[in-house]
Amino acid sequence: AQKVTQAQTEISVVEKEDVTLDCVYETRDTTYYLFWYKQPPSGELVFLIRRNSFDEQNEISGRYSWNFQKSTSSFNFTITASQVVDSAVYFCALSGVDNQGGKLIFGQGTELSVKP
Amino acid sequence: GAGVSQSPSNKVTEKGKDVELRCDPISGHTALYWYRQSLGQGLEFLIYFQGNSAPDKSGLPSDRFSAERTGGSVSTLTIQRTQQEDSAVYLCASSRGGAADTQYFGPGTRLTVL
Numbered sequence: 001a002q003k004v005t006q007a008q009t010e011i012s013v014v015e016k017e018d019v020t021l022d023c024v025y026e027t028r029d030t031t032y033y034l035f036w037y038k039q040p041p042s043g044e045l046v047f048l049i050r051r052n053s054f055d056e057q058n059e060i061s062g063r064y065s066w067n068f069q070k071s072t073s074s075f076n077f078t079i080t081a082s083q084v085v086d087s088a089v090y091f092c093a094l095s096g097v098d099n100q101g102g103k104l105i106f107g108q109g110t111e112l113s114v115k116p
Numbered sequence: 117g118a119g120v121s122q123s124p125s126n127k128v129t130e131k132g133k134d135v136e137l138r139c140d141p142i143s144g145h146t147a148l149y150w151y152r153q154s155l156g157q158g159l160e161f162l163i164y165f166q167g168n169s170a171p172d173k174s175g176l177p178s179d180r181f182s183a184e185r186t187g188g189s190v191s192t193l194t195i196q197r198t199q200q201e202d203s204a205v206y207l208c209a210s211s212r213g214g215a216a217d218t219q220y221f222g223p224g225t226r227l228t229v230l
């Protein structure tokens with residue numbers, strides 16, 4: 001069975017701090033994809049990144065970076081120099097290609113609060 | 117271009133009534149997904165359409181739930197004889213159609229069953 005675990009339910013930081021959101025996944029598929037989505041207070045899920053299981057290179061996009069480690073089945077997300085606008089719920093998701101047809105399995109989400 | 121749109125944005129209904137929720141995917145996207153977001157269950161997959169293939173209905177919670185997609189575009193999720201536990205935000209997403217292509221989400225329909 002596929003599963004995504006985001007152990008951190010809520011995180012609170014002060015602006016300009018760095019913060020890492022953890023994501024651990026389980027799958028038997030050999031080919032799979034991992035995603036991060038942001039859900040701001042407005043409610044709409046915003047796509048952040050998609051990474052396939054054969055690409056373990058870390059990725060950086062501005063203040064955002066992602067660390068994918070197959071050895072520990074983790075796909076962690078770091079925000080550098082956090083800002084108030086980063087306050088949102090962040091979801092990690094898994095999609096298995098072999099058997100799942102592309103549907104997303106979501107973690108429970110981490111609510112990030114960035115205070116000024 | 118335009119994103120995924122959903123209507124209505126909010127729906128309040130009485131227990132036992134039927135409701136229809138609509139989703140307009142991004143133009144050209146062949147795959148369409150419905151998910152449900154509720155406090156107790158998080159984000160759950162409901163149903164998936166890909167082109168002209170039979171839909172994957174494996175996530176539908178009961179036979180009161182059904183969905184159709186007309187002309188490979190607009191989709192309607194129907195909930196019959198609504199129950200209070202159906203109260204949730206129903207999210208629609210679309211993708212270009214390849215396996216595990218990025219899914220882009222609509223703003224959702226918040227359903228409240230009184």
